[in-house]
Amino acid sequence: RVSNFPVVSTQSTGSSGINAEYGGTEKADEILSKLDFLYISHIHFDHCGGSMSVAEAYNRINKKPLTILCPIRTMPWFNYLSSAFNVPLNLVPLGKITQDKSLKEQLKSEHKLIIDVCPALHSRDSWCLALTSDHWKIAYSGDTMPNSHFCRHREKLRYFNS
Numbered sequence: 001r002v003s004n005f006p007v008v009s010t011q012s013t014g015s016s017g018i019n020a021e022y023g024g025t026e027k028a029d030e031i032l033s034k035l036d037f038l039y040i041s042h043i044h045f046d047h048c049g050g051s052m053s054v055a056e057a058y059n060r061i062n063k064k065p066l067t068i069l070c071p072i073r074t075m076p077w078f079n080y081l082s083s084a085f086n087v088p089l090n091l092v093p094l095g096k097i098t099q100d101k102s103l104k105e106q107l108k109s110e111h112k113l114i115i116d117v118c119p120a121l122h123s124r125d126s127w128c129l130a131l132t133s134d135h136w137k138i139a140y141s142g143d144t145m146p147n148s149h150f151c152r153h154r155e156k157l158r159y160f161n162s
Contacts, residue, residue: 028057032054032057032058032061032062033062035058036067036111036113037066037068037069037111038069039069039070039129039140040074041071041120041122041140041141041142041143042122042123042126042142042144043071043123043124047142047143048070048077052078052081054066055087055089056085056087059087059088065088065089065090066089067091068091068092069094069117069129070093070094071127072093072094072096072125075091075093078091079091092107094117094127094129095117095125097117113131113132113133115129115130116131118147118149118150119147120142120145120147120150121145122142122145126142127144128141128147129141130150
C-alpha cells in the first residue's frame with residue numbers, strides 16, 4: 001500500500017524490477033514490507049514470472065509467507081517453485097473467492113478489504129479483481145478484456161484500470 005492505497009502492478013521482473021522502478025533496494029524493501037498480497041490475473045509468464053523473487057524478498061523482510069491470489073492452474077507451478085527454492089507461500093485460488101464466503105470473510109478480516117473477482121476474457125482461468133475499502137474502490141483487469149461481469153464493478157469507482 002502506498003498512502004493507504006493498494007499498488008496493483010503487472011510485472012514479470014520480480015523484486016529486481018521493483019528495485020529499478022521505485023528507486024533502489026531500500027525503497028523496494030519499504031514497499032514490500034507494506035504489501036498485503038500479490039494478485040496474478042492469469043498464467044502468462046509476463047504476469048507471474050517474477051512472483052517468486054517478490055515472494056522471496058517479501059518473506060525475508062516480513063518473516064512470513066506472501067499471500068498470492070492466483071488462478072488455480074498456476075498453483076502446481078507455485079507449489080513446485082516454493083518447494084524447490086524453499087520459499088513458503090500462501091496460495092489462494094481466485095475462483096474459490098467467488099464460491100467460499102468464509103474465505104472471502106477471512107480475506108476481508110486480514111486485509112481490511114472486500115476482494116471480489118470475476119472471470120476474464122483472455123486465456124483459460126483468467127481473472128479480474130475488484131478491491132473495496134471504506135474510502136475507495138478499484139477494479140483491475142490487467143491485460144484481459146473487460147466483460148459484463150467486470151463492468152458491474154465499475155460502479156462508484158475511484159480508480160479504474162483495464
